[in-house]
Amino acid sequence: MTPVPSDPPTAPGATRLGRMPVALRWLLLAAMSLVFVVLLEQTGLPAALLLGPMLAGILCGLGGARLVLPGLPYRFAQALVGCMVADSLSLPVLQEIAGRWPLFLGGVVSVIAVAMGLGVLLARARILPGTTALWGASPGGASAMTLMSAQYGADQRLVAVMQYTRVLIVASAAAIIARELGAPAGGSAPGTHWFVLPQAVPFVATMALAVGAVWLSEWIRIPSGPLLLPIFIGTALQDAGFMEIDLPPLMLALGYAAIGWGVGLRFDRPVIAHAARALPRVLAMILVLVAICGGLAALLVRFAGIDPLSAYLATSPGGLDTVAVIAASTKVDVAFVMAMQTARAVIVILFGPWITRIAMRWTGHRG
DSSP states (O other): OOOOOOOOTTOTTOOTTTTSOHHHHHHHHHHHHHHHHHHHHHHTOBTHHHHHHHHHHHHHHHTTOOOOOOHHHHHHHHHHHHHHHHHHOOHHHHHHHHTTHHHHHHHHHHHHHHHHHHHHHHHHTTSSOHHHHHHHHOOSOHHHHHHHHGGGTOOHHHHHHHHHHHHHHHHHHHHHHHHHTTOOSBSSOTTOOTTOOOOHHHHHHHHHHHHHHHHHHHHTTOTTHHHHHHHHHHHHHHHTTSOOOOOOHHHHHHHHHHHHHHHHTTOOHHHHHHTTTTHHHHHHHHHHHHHHHHHHHHHHHHHHOOOHHHHHHHHOOSOHHHHHHHHHTSSSOHHHHHHHHHHHHHHHHHHHHHHHHHHHTTTTOOO
């Protein structure tokens, strides 16, 4: 969804929340996020540092706060999560995973096929136009799919609602399942020292990697580049001994909050009103997709020996960055989860237009 500037506090039709000074609205959002993080930590949900700000953003958006998170902080937050993932990966692990490429190919293709099949059903039932249904169902990263959809004739607002509603549902379901499977509670490791000072040289190198990834992804127009580039480059440089990744916990927590706000604030009143007619059936489609992906995860557990939580996160059709946060907050095979998620995102980003054109033949729509 293309960000639009916030309306002035005196805009006609603004809610009481929307008439507050902008700085006060951001302060309220931050305070609500902190409250929700504490409450979610008490319930034992992993990734509370992500889910709390996401929930606060949704409530503020629906309450008419009219806030938009600028693109640069959101992309930088994605880059920080990419650095965090790179810190947990190693080339030998990735090489071992590459040796099991049929498993990855089967998992990636299955999730894409299921998602696109449900998009075709939405289009054939005339619930949504063909291109909108297909781009909204694409499991290739919410931000990338929303931005790319407008270039191919889709209604970007409906695509954004479909994509970010799925992110919200998948993130919540994954956190609940992680807790039920015995994952550690909360969004941070036990005994985290929030204000510990980082080592100077590794910290500067990590910031340079994050900033460089944001700049490079803008320069060469790589969808999801701020997240993917630090994973690839950081893993290679750290394994080669050229750098050490060091992220202060407080900075990483702020990155989680920015991603949560970036998702939650998109759920404002005009967008939800625009999607109201199709929303119940879209929700049903998302729940079916999550259930089918859960079935695919069960197959990975049964025939590949993957632990249940790693299998579920690897096949989850949610946002790449949110899954990365949840994976890092729980005891799972992070390399397996991120390799599967990254492979699917890359395939859909590279071949999304071609896959959509093929699927359009089955929707009964033209154009």
